[in-house]
Amino acid sequence: MTGRRDFRQEVGLREDGAHPLMAVEDLVVCYPVARGLAGTLARRPHRFVHAVEGVSFAVKRGELLALVGESGCGKTTTAQAVLRLVEPVSGRIEFDGRDITPLHTRALRPLRRRMQLIYQDPYESLDPRLSVRAAVEEPLLIHRLGGSKDDRREHVREALARVELNPPELFLDRYPHELSGGQRQRVAIAASIVLGPDLLVADEPVSMLDVSVRAGILSLLDRLREGGLGILMITHDLSTAARFADRIAVMYLGRIVEEGPAQSVVRNPQHPYTKALLSVVPRRDPRERSKREILSGEAPDAVRIPSGCRFHPRCPIAIADCKQIDPALEPAGAGAGHAAACIRV
């Protein structure tokens, strides 16, 4: 058994006696950078975007894990790799105790029903020519599930009721353009849960919606979670993660730099990147105007990852060792299940 596995057990990433719904270990994903015609002719070496570089996490049933970070940190690539929508270079993805990394398209198909994706933009993700009924029924037809026509109707009605589009009859024959943004996102969620999945991957599920309807969608996800679904939510919004996630994993340049129970990460951050990120989140109450710790510049691109700790060029507390040592995610002494990747913690 490797040291990494020991740590995972130590910080409680594994459920006692049972396997988590989804476990990702040492996931690596990179994309080649286009060299262009001149580059190809000159035989310039291939360069790669190191989008995800050794990410490990687990999602339990009935748990919402928020993967937070700035654009380009690899959070969306991670989500896509988890669903096997992009091919990882290495690493292991376990779904319900089964290693799905080596599975090919055909073998994955029955599993796809059990892991569903919710997209950011409900204006793009719904086919404008499909009625609500047809949009929610379509996944059943694709997966040849749901039994007879009447059974499928019942499934569609149930799914609409679960996403609180009540009464379902009022919505069945409407088209996306007749719905508000929040209602569209509810239809998209209905089309995901109609298959009875175990895992939902929600990529920025509310960032395109108005503030007044966001809370409703997030509360809906929360109720689905209470009903036993595991949810991996990708978000750039720490306030949303703080209020709705059970656990938060903070990503920076392809790595998880801090992970733990949501309230512990938000109230007792350990990694200097998490601390800085939290310090700049605007607050509702003007009296709580924060003492901002603004990092200069922006994250370097993932083609040239800095040596040692990848955060060291922007880190306010970096020391000489940080240029050499690439820190592992280790228990941070901030409570059970709270880990950070920093040699100064």
Place this chain on the structure above:
Amino acid sequence: MSLLSVESLNVWFDLDIGGELHAVQGVGFELEPGERLGLVGESGCGKTTTVLGLLGLLPSSASVAGRVLLNGVDILAGGEETIRPHRWVDLAIVFQGAMNALNPVKTVGSQIVEVLELHEQARGREAKARTGELLDSVGIPADRAERFPHEFSGGMRQRAAIAMALACNPSVLIADEPTTALDVMVQAQILELLDSLCSDFGLALLLVTHDLPVVAELCDRAAVMYAGEIVEQGPVDALYHEPRHPYTRLLFAATPDLYGEGVPASIPGAPPRLDRPLVGCPFHTRCDRAFARCVDERPLLKELDGDRSAACHLNDIVAEVV
């Protein structure tokens, strides 16, 4: 006399299918030198139309009425002719997608030089030197002037757009969702920049955004818009701690906060259509405090104590909308 005073601004759009959409309904606010005012609201509330209207930037399908007084002079009265001398020179605007505001085939520096020359602020070598200073003032090294917009990151492009807006030393900077597409750390950098531009140069800021916490962070006062009108206006601290319009209270309650207690609650329902006359309070169908009078009678924006105003019948009855 205020630096900028907008009085009963109305905007109607002619619809292709006939009829009109009353997008902005009697909006008024004032801005003093160095003051930061947030114009907040959700999509479709008319906040962007308001600023485009007061700058005379709306398409021909729009009709605009009302007064826009700059140092006491109505710049809207003579249409384009009276607005043009002030646009960029006194009132400058920064848009949300900085990539769209910058020309992709020209260097960033040459675009700022163009603004300087067009408005006869400086020419030739002097304009180049001034461009360097402007870029420097927004935190971009002057030697980057020769770069193209695509060579800049999102945050740098937004800084460049701000530098361009500052070219003619305006007294009012209008920023429409200036940080919306940006990451939180870059957003913080831009907010800090806007903050220092206001404190150091006395620039007045009109910040248009859907993001209440950004307003709470940066602005002194805010005007909350709903269905084309301002429903509440006042110091940001008072809006959060003692809202006098239910929409303000519910909007804050719907906004997640890093350390806030409880779970944010959404506001049921949707805003009314603005292509037909509104009867009663535009918010009454979604309001948790609506009563009979709200259905029939439209509340007017009334002055309340504490330098604020709100359009809600409840203020006639109780001292405070809790």
